[in-house]
Amino acid sequence: MAHLSLSQVGISFRRGGKTSEVLRDVNLDIAKGEFVSIIGHSGCGKSTVLNIVAGLLKASTGGVLLDGREVNAPGPDRAVVFQNHSLLPWLTVRENVALAVDKVAKGKKTRAERTEWIEHNLALVNMMHAADKRPAEISGGMKQRVGIARALAMEPTVLLMDEPFGALDALTRAHLQDQLMEIQIRLRNTVIMITHDVDEAVLLSDRIVMMTNGPSATIGEILPVPLARPRRRLDLVEDATYVHARAAVLEFLYARHAKPAMAA
């Protein structure tokens, strides 16, 4: 049995008396500890897939099983990291993480254990030095790190990331990708990440799910990335497996599934 399984997932939305089918027959099995990214052109339905797994949207057909149990509502076993951190501005960095920990650890951890767990997760993303600052006082990259710490502190079975580094400059983004890879090696979380960035997808993923264009989008192809870990970006620039995977994704996106406006 797969750890996380999407079978025959489809969804249609009704708007102004018109129904539009966004996803059709999305089938995907993910193993425990696997890092899977989803890539596809804007508007194809990537966030919709993630939101269905998060339990924020209900599939019109098919469904999602996590360890054999049907997903039909949000839960702490599936933490989401959004593109725009979504921290509470009136709370400090530590308090933002504490809020998430309190939600899941009440009754399971003592007060001292909770405090230690909060500090542990702040340290995991190198944010101890700014733990008493409020979101407005820290950079965008730091906010994303706190968002990741907050999600990890909930000890989710699956970490769902919707373009977590999309709003960041290239250097900060590279730094956070490296940190995420280090955390991933230590924790072996199951991760689903949406990205528009081909290099990010190849660098981080065990498999890359490539989606066709909507309407009625589905999985066009799944590309395994058989690169050993730990992965170092500088070593990979000329690595044949890396170069091949990168070319395969680019070919899928810009040759075989180019958006009509770009096809010309």
Ligand SMILES: Nc1ncnc2c1ncn2[C@@H]1O[C@H](COP(=O)(O)OP(=O)(O)OP(=O)(O)O)[C@@H](O)[C@H]1O
């Ligand atoms: N709640 C909703 N009601 C109606 N339509 C929706 C809803 N959610 C998503 N859609 C539509 O579904 C389609 C896919 O949206 P989605 O955000 O999943 O795409 P995406 O691939 O994540 O896009 P992007 O890469 O631009 O973030 C879009 O046409 C969008 O307008």
